[in-house]
Amino acid sequence: MKRLLSLLLVIPFTSCVKEVPLELVNKYYTAAEVRALPVLNYDPDGSPPDVRIDMKRASANFWEFSTNTVNNARSFPIFLTFPAEVLGTDERWQVRIVDEDLDRPVDEEIFFFEFHAVEDGVDNQIAFNADGRVVLSLKYNEQ
Numbered sequence: 001m002k003r004l005l006s007l008l009l010v011i012p013f014t015s016c017v018k019e020v021p022l023e024l025v026n027k028y029y030t031a032a033e034v035r036a037l038p039v040l041n042y043d044p045d046g047s048p049p050d051v052r053i054d055m056k057r058a059s060a061n062f063w064e065f066s067t068n069t070v071n072n073a074r075s076f077p078i079f080l081t082f083p084a085e086v087l088g089t090d091e092r093w094q095v096r097i098v099d100e101d102l103d104r105p106v107d108e109e110i111f112f113f114e115f116h117a118v119e120d121g122v123d124n125q126i127a128f129n130a131d132g133r134v135v136l137s138l139k140y141n142e143q
């Protein structure tokens with residue numbers, strides 16, 4: 001009986017040791033920074049865009065995750081957050097910046113990008129360029 005007990009104690013320890021070389025870092029997307037947008041007439045009342053970020057796996061056919069909305073964004077950068085952190089799965093993802101239009105059937109897409117949620121990114125962010133400048137930076141944590 002004593003021998004069986006010591007055997008049981010050893011098993012959890014060795015399984016822990018084995019996991020160390022296989023340890024993977026997950027990326028959790030938390031927030032987005034919109035640095036610039038084209039100056040356009042976004043809304044019929046002449047007000048600036050109501051900016052929101054949508055994100056999804058490329059394989060999904062609807063926008064799975066959205067940040068909060070900053071209404072009438074007059075100056076940049078602006079910071080947006082996802083209500084819950086988004087686990088980046090090992091595949092292509094899509095992200096877009098929209099002008100939210102609650103009075104219309106669809107929101108107006110301003111920029112659209114595709115990226116790899118695990119492979120892309122440096123220093124806890126992925127930068128997206130348009131018109132020769134960074135317009136969007138996605139922020140993530142590694143755990």
Ligand SMILES: [Ca+2]
Pocket residue numbers: 043047048049050071072
């Ligand atoms: Ca507006």
Ligand SMILES: [Ca+2]
Pocket residue numbers: 042043048049050099100101102
């Ligand atoms: Ca709008």
